[in-house]
Amino acid sequence: MEKIIFMPLDKTLLPIKGRARHWYQERIGPISWQDCSRLCHKTSDLQLREKDSSEILVATAAQLGCCIAAEIYTIILKVIGGQNIVTTREGWDTYEQLEVGLKYADNKKSKLVLVCTFLHWPRVWWACQILRWHLKLKVNVCYKIAFGIPRPIEVISDLVQLLYYPFIDIFCLRTWYQTKNIVQKFYSKNYI
16 A cells, blocks of 8 residues: 655745734634635545555744744644644745655655645646656655635735746746745844
8 A cells, every 4th residue: 555645735924023923813714714724624634534554744944923834734733633744844935845745755655645725736736847857756746725715915925926936947047036035034034
């Protein structure tokens, strides 16, 4: 039986200092309808169907207030029934998170199931295709989409990033983009 690694892809845009201070603020509707909540529930539900042959990989370096996002996702996943959770503090953006997940699955000789939100999926698909080609990995990848209410600002950012991710790759600007990564700059300058 093939081992399966489920990887929820966080896409939380962090609030700028002076505005909302926590990941759950600036959201619309009850928490159970939010895309981040649905993402965790979908990941846990998928893992429960596979029983013993699966792990959940949580990979993100983003910091949410005083906690690392990976720790928050790990706690939520454990509370709702997730098991065999591997947490790593790597990956500032979608590309870096996917790179961690693909290499981890390749080392374990496992299938990788990427669980993402419906607005995040096109970017995840594109980035995964580029990374599998670039890293020359033969990882079997499957995508599962969680539907929920995103933060309004994330709708805009996902649509903008959907357009510029292919542009970055077509013009070979990936290295330049990662050195200019705005989220890392916000952290280093302590804006968030």
